[in-house]
Amino acid sequence: MNALNSGGLMGEASRRRLGIVLRSALAVEVAGVVGAMVTLAESTALKPEYEGVFAYATVVLPGAAVAVPVFVFAVHLRKGTAACWAAASGILALVFVTMLAAAGTGPWIACCAVTLFASYAATLVALFGTQRPPLLSSKAAIPVALVALAWAAWSASGPGSDVDYAGTWTARQGAASLTMNAGDGHYTLQVGTCTEEGEWHLDHPQMSTSVHVWLRREGATCLGGPPQVRLPVAEGMLAIPLVVIPGPDGTELLLTKR
Incomplete structure (x- = not known):
C-alpha cells in the first residue's frame, strides 16, 4: 500500500512538474509573440532587408512540415496536449515565414526564434512524457498562435490600395x-x-x-x-x-x- 501511495505521489509530482514546464512554454510563446509585434511596429528600416531570408526560411519550413505528422501522431496516441502544441508550432512557423516575406530580416527574428523553440520543446515534452499533463494551458497555445497569424497577415497586407502616398x-x-x-x-x-x-x-x-x-x-x-x-x-x-x-x-x- 505504501509503495502504491508513493508511486501515486511521485506520479502526481511528475505531472505537476510537466504542467509547470508547459505553462512556462506558453508564457514564452505569449512573450515572444508580443515582443515580435512591438519590435516590428517600431521598425526603423527604410526598406525591407531581405539578406539571409532564405537561410531562415530553409530552417523554419521543415519545422512547419514536421509539425503536421507530429500532430497526426499525437492525435493517434490520444495525446491531446502534444497535438495542441504541434498545431501551435506549425501555425507559429507559418507566422515566421509570412513576416519574413513581408518585412525581411530584423531584430524581431530573435523573438520568433525563442517562441518557436519553446513551442517545439513543449511538443516533444508532451509527446514523450509518461504523465498526462493538464490540457488547459496547452489549449491556449493554439489561439495565441492564431492571433499571431492573423496579425502577420494583416500587417503584411500593408495599407489599403485606396491610399496613394505619392x-x-x-x-x-x-x-x-x-x-x-x-x-x-x-x-x-x-x-x-x-x-x-x-x-x-x-x-x-x-x-x-x-x-x-x-x-x-x-x-x-x-x-x-x-x-x-x-x-x-x-x-x-x-x-x-x-x-x-x-x-x-x-x-x-x-x-x-x-
Missing part, C-alpha cells in the same frame, strides 16, 4: 507642403520660406494602422534634427490620411492630400 500634401493656409514623387522616390518639402529636398520611402513593414514616411534629406533641412526623419501618417487605412510634421513654432502641422 503626390502633394498641404497644410492649412499653405503653411507647409510636401510633394512625394512615385517614380524616383524624390520629395520636396516647403515649410514657410524654407525648402528642402531628398528621397522618401514608406517605413517597413507597412503596419496597417501605423504607417510612417521616411525622409532621407539632402542639403537644407527645414525640420532640423538628423539626416533621416520619420513622419507618422495618421489614419493610414483611410482614404484621406494625414502626414504629421513638426511646425516651426513647436506645434504639429497636419498635411492632407490634394
